Amino acid sequence: MTTQRQRLTPTAEPNGRRVTILDVATRAGVSPSAVSKVVRNAYGVSPAMRSRVRAAIDDLGYRPHAGARAMRGRSYSIGVVVTDVGSPFQIDVAHRIAVGLESTPYQESITSGGTSAAQYRSRIDALVDRQVDGLVLVAPWIDPAEVAEIAATVPVVTVALHGTTTDFDMVVDDEELGARLVVNHLVELGHRRITLTSMPSLDWEEGFRLSHTARRDGFERAVRAHGLEPDVMDAWYSEDAGYAATLAALDRPQPPTAIFAGADIAALGALRAADERGVHVPDDLTIVGYDNIFAASIPRVSLTTVDASGAVTGDAALRLLLERIEGREQSVQYVVAPQLVVRGTSGPAPASR
Amino acid sequence: MTTQRQRLTPTAEPNGRRVTILDVATRAGVSPSAVSKVVRNAYGVSPAMRSRVRAAIDDLGYRPHAGARAMRGRSYSIGVVVTDVGSPFQIDVAHRIAVGLESTPYQESITSGGTSAAQYRSRIDALVDRQVDGLVLVAPWIDPAEVAEIAATVPVVTVALHGTTTDFDMVVDDEELGARLVVNHLVELGHRRITLTSMPSLDWEEGFRLSHTARRDGFERAVRAHGLEPDVMDAWYSEDAGYAATLAALDRPQPPTAIFAGADIAALGALRAADERGVHVPDDLTIVGYDNIFAASIPRVSLTTVDASGAVTGDAALRLLLERIEGREQSVQYVVAPQLVVRGTSGPAPASR
DNA sequence: ACGCAGATGGAAAACGTTCTACAAAGTTCT
């Protein structure tokens, strides 16, 4: 048989059958076990054999069958579950993990968690069925006790779940710090009446908190540190809710001079409310968001906000997960510091009347 | 043995071992084959047996092992490859597929194609290694001949790849129509000097075209239909490129009265250029985008654009793929009509001097 | 020469499904 040129479609043989480890073994004149060792860079194979097998692999365009692998050893795939594909931060994190995985034998499988805790859970289960070697849960809307259960089966890293646990690793942005940065910025600008619009906390949050709760806590603490009384309005993180809350705030006898929307998306609604009312931003009203979504950077919007760096977060999550897979035992918490991004929607407080 | 209550973690047994089909069979007092049939809703099982097995499955919290399944039959997973996780349209499509899959036994696995054709290809290969039952390629930056090769192995649906083929199914938005809608809108407003900023075509595009090429072709044709000469400037789809191209256009002795940016992201750059130059939009200059990204809808931006409906596209792609998996032989092309979204950046042409 | 350790390669048993036969038991038709 003459040497065969590298196949364009390594996954299919002329006869349609997939190239298996046995084909490679036959061609290289060795046993399947030997090929397996070479593929996995395992111990106990001579340089000569290694190169012979490598050649056969290239010739045939062999690729290991992931399912078959999953039956015995690793699946070499890790699952990433995001809650909201519309969130730039979460997408950033996922993307970063995807990029980071390129230099490893692992591949990511991203899935969106959906709208309910049950659905979120079922996504995770499906991933576990696929024998993922590890799991990154971004902003998991799920009881941490359940996460711990899952973590007993497979390495888990959570992102943006605040709290303490010994069961799994966590990467969090220090959102209390982020809130403090905002408050300090506003106070420096002379604001005294600052309103936060924030989502209400979730049921299971005891000891654990999601981002919005951490932000609210940070806000309240920072405001008190300046000798002020915190003012918080309930508002879902959405354009409409931000809009409505801002209108309500402006209708007060003593309207705030600054609105800290818990999320950029809500800040955009706040901006719309102000524009419609003819309230000039930032001269009459300062608006600050959180998340630094893309839209915040558009010159016509130019929203002052806090950047949580999905890139740094994603990198950290991946590193932690790989360490775990490699066998680290103790759990780790990794805290990323956010940064204040000052843009055009924040300015000095109007002279008090 | 007393009845055991439903496990919270169905994936692990007390002893740590995973519940297998054999465990279920033993408990239900039937053969593994029978259980398999029930699980797959296959033919040849009596109602009595079905309910007995179902009960055992619930009791034990059995979940089929995806890898093992992939070895024999289907993997019940379908791969979705997007080129750009930053693109709202692509995310929309992916999200829609995820939602649509919820009512089926399949699960999606989204992966981002990365920045080069080679990388894109390697992502696909990895998915094929995982024995996906089907593949949706969104805006594939890859030679259609290669796609055809892959389609020989596994059902493939492409999104936003324009052309004709008998090898795989395609879902496209009718971007020529979209461009025509824009041109007609502009001409109705009295514009005669219309400039399109568009990406150059890719190498392999012969018979096939990516979105930007379709848009450009549609633009040129529509403009000519109105007896005008098409004016196209090369500009990558990015904020900066749109900005630079617009500045260059405005610097001409006879600047255009309307700029049709091939993509919203470029239109945002155009907007910035106009704002910086003090050119008022839409009084002095009309700017239109394409894609209807989220930022276009922000009141302060209010960009006139074309909406391609990722939802409709995603639904169609999924339907086509499932049909293929079920065995349809002939290839299908599904064309979705886009819609013009008129907002604040388009207005009557300034009176010609 | 003799044993011994270390290195190298292979045989064979899993892993958890699906699926093709096929057997047994009913059911319908002559």
Added chain:
DNA sequence: AGAACTTTGTAGAACGTTTTCCATCTGCGT
């Protein structure tokens, strides 16, 4: 009553890997 189907359930062979031994070989010190 017997033949010919139909229905229901089962045995057992794949599927393509990994991994645990085990056998052989090489080189070395006695």
